[in-house]
Amino acid sequence: MSKKDTQKEVVLTPKKVYNFCSKKKLILGVVIGVLLVFIAGAVIQGIHLAIEFKGGTLITYTYQGEINTNDVASTVKDIVGSTVVVRTGESLDSGGKQVTISFTSDQGLTVDRQTELTTALRDKFTENDLEIYDSNDVNPTSGREFLLKCLVAVIFAAIVVIIYIAIRFRNIGGWSAGVCSIFALCLDLLVAFATTVVCGFNIDSNIVAVFLTILGYSINNTIVIYDRIRENRKLMPKASLNELINVSCTQSLTRSIRTSITTIGTMLVVTIVVMVTGYDSLLSFSVPLMMGLISGTFSSLFVAPVTWSWWMNKRAAKGKASK
Secondary structure (H helix, E strand, O other): OOHHHHHHHHHHOOOOOOOHHHOHHHHHHHHHHHHHHHHHHHHHOOOEEOHHHHOEEEEEEEEOOOOOHHHHHHHHHHHHOOOEEEEEEEOOOOOOEEEEEEEOOOOOOOHHHHHHHHHHHHHHOOOOOOEEEEEEEEOHHHHHHHHHHHHHHHHHHHHHHHHHHHHHOHHHOHHHHHHHHHHHHHHHHHHHHHHHHHOOOEEOHHHHHHHHHHHHHHHHHHHHHHHHHHHHHHHOOOOOHHHHHHHHHHHHHHHHHHHHHHHHHHHHHHHHHHHHHOOHHHHHHHHHHHHHHHHHHHHHHHHHHHHHHHHHHHHHHHHHHHO
């Protein structure tokens, strides 16, 4: 064996090759587990649509001192008779304290209702010097159109990804690889959605941003794995598909873990900072995204390549049986 061949063998074959393709039961268990968690969360916690998707009213007040958001919600609920969400923050213009009240409403925010709410809050919180800053009604139709457009964008992106992978990896079974990558992506999105439901977060525009972020992250990781399989196919022409996948995933394991630690660690820091500072509205973005990124690492190494291996082996076995 020449020196060049020896070096190539060292590069291609890690000291220990993990048998990724034998983890079909693990993958099935994870998928079933995520589905069960989602169903349990939906039954116990319920799925809460944010006001921009179901319509309602938003009122923002400026205030002084400290204010109890639970008391604010209770006072408003006694008047409007529906679920009330109260969030505190700071004005970007003046830096002053603000409290934002949102609730569903079929009647809209009339002048009389606004006056009634403001009077009740001022009577309840006499020391906080409440002043109305902004108020508006949210039309559910626009929110639903926005959600529909986002879903169409995600579906269109998935179709484009399948076509791209089919063309780029046509020498190793591109169409099946593309479909399996979308299957892995669906698992990641389901994990993020299940996290949102279980944690009791509202389904708002944050979840759309989470989905789009995970889509890019997960597909990129999966393409890196497919790229390594394609390269190894040229260097290991006699190897079976399972051997190629096991070697390629083992070679990419360290890189995937390091990248994931960096991105997931960043989101963990963001989550901690948000919890400490009290900007709870960002939790519905950081927590589902963090869980989706963890799932993306797992699906890129296991779900996409292993389900692809299962598909190709089944097709090969069916082809032999028909001869």
